[in-house]
């Protein structure tokens with residue numbers, strides 16, 4: 418396939434999205450819902466580009482639109498810059514914002530929103546937490562619940578989830594810092610989802626280091642690992658490995 422992107426001709430051998438092509442060519446397109454480790458999603462529309470084919474021009478999300486032969490792609494026209502600013506303002510109206518988010522929007526020239534803030538905190542349109550839980554953890558402990566204005570991300574019936582393993586991947590990937598994980602004593606709290614889980618003590622040093630459910634899942638997923646491997650915290654695992662390497666009796 419032959420395409421033109423920002424005036425540059427490119428030959429594309431295999432199927433890829435416009436965003437993937439742009440990244441390869443060091444062309445920066447702003448993104449938000451997109452995450453390298455997750456499936457393309459196309460919800461926030463921050464990554465829109467102009468695509469011309471057979472004389473027709475459209476704006477489309479570059480993270481979900483695949484490259485087609487003969488496309489003429491523009492990533493930074495005046496229209497795109499203005500539209501992205503508007504999208505950023507609309508998104509900013511939903512959240513008090515994290516450092517990461519503010520930096521992303523600042524790059525687009527947006528530092529505040531003209532729209533009324535409802536202090537939702539969760540952007541909703543990114544869905545990264547829901548996707549990581551499904552695609553990477555394989556749990557689906559959270560999803561979009563409710564309707565219309567009341568839609569939010571949560572556990573079924575918004576109660577303490579018995580499926581959540583407390584891995585914290587949702588908090589890790591959330592660009593607004595809405596989801597927080599807090600360990601207190603022997604309990605882990607996933608604050609945004611009213612979920613609490615029991616922590617497990619390291620068999621060697623006694624420190625709480627992970628949730629019991631997470632250790633259970635690791636044991637189930639990796640049955641070939643040595644007995645007791647997942648019952649140790651990272652530090653004790655390393656000490657054990659060093660001792661083994663040095664030939665010190667365990």
Ligand code: SF4
Nearest residue numbers: 539540543544546591
């Ligand atoms: S909680 Fe965070 S990751 Fe999940 S949809 Fe909201 S902003 Fe996105």
Ligand code: FES
Nearest residue numbers: 459461462464480
């Ligand atoms: S990054 Fe492409 S639609 Fe969100």
